[in-house]
Amino acid sequence: AQRVTQPEKLLSVFKGAPVELKCNYSYSGSPELFWYVQYSRQRLQLLLRHISRESIKGFTADLNKGETSFHLKKPFAQEEDSAMYYCALSGPIQGAQKLVFGQGTRLTINP
Amino acid sequence: DAGVTQSPTHLIKTRGQQVTLRCSPKSGHDTVSWYQQALGQGPQFIFQYYEEEERQRGNFPDRFSGHQFPNYSSELNVNALLLGDSALYLCASSGRGGYRGYTFGSGTRLTVV
Numbered sequence A: 001a002q003r004v005t006q007p008e009k010l011l012s013v014f015k016g017a018p019v020e021l022k023c024n025y026s027y028s029g030s031p032e033l034f035w036y037v038q039y040s041r042q043r044l045q046l047l048l049r050h051i052s053r054e055s056i057k058g059f060t061a062d063l064n065k066g067e068t069s070f071h072l073k074k075p076f077a078q079e080e081d082s083a084m085y086y087c088a089l090s091g092p093i094q095g096a097q098k099l100v101f102g103q104g105t106r107l108t109i110n111p
Numbered sequence B: 001d002a003g004v005t006q007s008p009t010h011l012i013k014t015r016g017q018q019v020t021l022r023c024s025p026k027s028g029h030d031t032v033s034w035y036q037q038a039l040g041q042g043p044q045f046i047f048q049y050y051e052e053e054e055r056q057r058g059n060f061p062d063r064f065s066g067h068q069f070p071n072y073s074s075e076l077n078v079n080a081l082l083l084g085d086s087a088l089y090l091c092a093s094s095g096r097g098g099y100r101g102y103t104f105g106s107g108t109r110l111t112v113v
Helices: none
Strands: A003-005 A009-016 A019-022 A024-027 A034-040 A046-048 A072-074 A085-088 A106-111 B005-007 B010-013 B019-024 B031-037 B044-050 B054-059 B064-068 B073-076 B087-094 B108-113
Touching: A009 A019, A019 A106, A019 B064, A106 B005, B005 B087, B010 B019, B019 B087, B019 B108, B031 B073, B044 B064
Parallel strands: A009 A106, B010 B108
Antiparallel strands: A003 A024, A019 A072, A034 A046, A034 A085, A085 A106, B005 B019, B019 B073, B031 B044, B031 B087, B044 B054, B064 B073, B087 B108
């Protein structure tokens, strides 16, 4: 079964502190992993994809196939990082690209 | 480019009624997916349309149906509404060639009373 688990519904850190949002997944095969972000009063938007291996807004995420994890990290949190973060996966099946989302983690950066 | 547009933004319906939600994909996108997001939950996949056909479906009853038009826009229809259908309904579009990064709309907030 395809499943994404984000164990923390709420995460609060101080500005300048490191941030790690956890994501574990269950999938038979090689999925594609994503992090989506939703800032207050804005629509859901793609933050980064594991396949592109890029850093967006200082965030990085490494796919660990052994631990089936895709944790999101940032070394120094900023107040504008406060948002709802969703981890998601999709299968590699050609033409079947549904996203399976976790429940989300609300990140709050305290000044 | 307006991105993905959804209408209406808010809707209140009575239990047992039928509802139609609309979505226009981002320019250049030809695949439309619909998601249901209940309060405090992540989005759940309903179905996906490509070339005017339902390509994949999630675990939703037949009361949920859809359509895609030649201009790639799409509709989501829900019949015999239940209180539990109250949620934010998101439309997401993606482009050709297996590109997997979706662009999401702002959603339609459906309240069933």
